[in-house]
Amino acid sequence: MEAVQIINARIATDKQVIENGSVLIDKGRIYAIKREAPEITGETIIIDGEGKLLIPGMIDVHIHGANGYDMMDGTTRSIQEVSKTSAATGCTSFLATSVTSDLETLLRMIDKVKQVAGHEEGAMIAGIHAEGPYLNVKRKGMQNEAHLRHPDLSEMGLIIERADSLLKMVTIAPELPGGMELVSFLHKKGIVIAIAHSDATYEEAKEAFRLGASHITHCFNGMRPIHHRDPGLIVAAMEEQKVSLQAxxxxxxxxxxxxxxxxxxxxxxxxxxxxxxxxxMGLGDGEYVFGGHQVTVRNGIAQLMDGTLASSTVTMNEALKNTVTLGIPLQDAVRMASTTPADVLGLTNKGRIAEGADADLVLLDDQFEVEWTMIGGKMIFKRESDGNHR
Known part of the structure; x- marks a missing residue:
């Protein structure tokens, strides 16, 4: 593999934004970061950043589908379409995320993800995120009530065995019967335990955190709200330094x-x-079937017939732009999209522009549109001059 040098870019590192910087890539990893373009020697591919923003590849730990494909539909094509669409939106790694279903459907989804992992056509599969089925019907949101059930260690053991090492995150409601035992079980397996679709009290949440839960899925949504005499899960999570929150x-x-x-x-x-x-995501308004429900998307907002929010249509580059627009410093927003999810998943070589890190990089224009996406030093998406992509 030839060395690659990216020149004339605004580089978002862990510590600063370097203007007119240069990144040297060798064998798929970042070799050096410079404040100016060094002298070019040997066989080197030069990529001009044109003064645009270079960020670490973003990592989406919670995505169900894209471009008309639902990863629960039992096909490898759906997984590949999510992989390709994710790459086009600046995401270089993702967790294939399930919704509550019967066991057979979940196992079939796991099998298809396993078949695609290592052969992705776009963003890399970092693992599987099982959202459910051990969720509280009181806070079910769009989760299908017909398949919600109490935690079952035997069933979870079967899921883990089927997924091999790919199961990285499980979202549960720990207050359910058997919930705390499941938290301990998953923690011993090294799986990230997330909480959502939960009616957990402050005290129940604290106990779950003590036992190993460390993440909150779509914080504020699908959980007991904050009350000044009943602070609940959200306040408990905000008090715990080790607990990260999805937004x-x-x-x-x-x-x-x-x-x-x-x-x-x-x-x-x-x-x-x-x-x-x-x-x-990627298609826009229309009628869809998701999680066994009819979902209507209007003005980019996905809802069930009763008005319940049913996931999102936002992309990672749009989420990054929105976060900065709300007043969050650019460098912090980039960490929230790249570095922090990498840390949550233990991906020490991803989510950062640093010497020795994987060359998973994204170039954004001033509107946060993706110019190109690189994984392991290889260009996997590039926007054409007419706005289309290949």
Whole structure:
């Protein structure tokens, strides 16, 4: 593999934004970062950043579908379409995320993800995120009530065995019967335990955190709200330094003031930007079937017939733009989209522009549109001059 040099870029590193910087890539990893373009020697591919923003590849730990494809539909094509669409929106790694279903459907989804992993046509599969089925019907949101059930260690053991090492995150409601036992079980397996679709009290949440839960799925949505005499899960999570919070910054799921509050309390190292996207991402308004429900998307907002929000249509680059527009510093927003999710998943070589890190990089224009996406030093998406992509 030839060495690659990216010149004339605004580089967002962990510590600063370097103007007119240069990144040297060798064997798929970042070899050096310079404040100016060094002398070019040997066989080197030169890429002009044209003064645009170079960020670490974004990592989406919560995505269900894209471009008309739902990853629960039992096909490898759906997984590949999400991979390709994710890459086109600046995402270089993602967790294939399930919704609540019967066991057979979930296992079939796991099998298809396993078949695609290592052969992705776009963004890399970092693992699987099982959202459910052990969720509280009281806070079910769009989750299908017909398949919600109490935690079952035997069933979860079968799911883990089927997924091999790919199961990275499980979202549960720990207050359900058997919930705390499941938290301990998953923690011993090294799986990230997230909480959502939960009616957990403050005290129940604290116990779950003590046992190993460390993440909150789509914070504020699908959970007991904050009350001054009943602070609940959200306040408990905000008090715990080790607990990170997902944020869907689509100008629908969270009020701008709430996003700023989350940032003020947790900082960029405690917030993870996600899409929580359904198959409407990339297609827009229309009628869809998701999680066994009829979903209508109007003006980019996905809802069930009763008005319940049903996932999102936002992309990672849009979420990044929205976050900055709300007043979050650019460098912090980039950490929330790239570095923090990498840290949550233990991907120490991803989510950062640093010497030795994987060359997973994205170039954005001043409107946060993706110019190109690179994974391991290889260009996998590039926008054409007419705005189309290849």
């Amino acid at each position: 869907i910054v689509d100008n629908v799921h969270l009020h701008p003031a709430i996003v700023r509050l989350m940032h003020r309390v947790k900082g960029p190292d405690g917030i993870v930007l996600v899409t929580d996207a359904l198959q409407a």
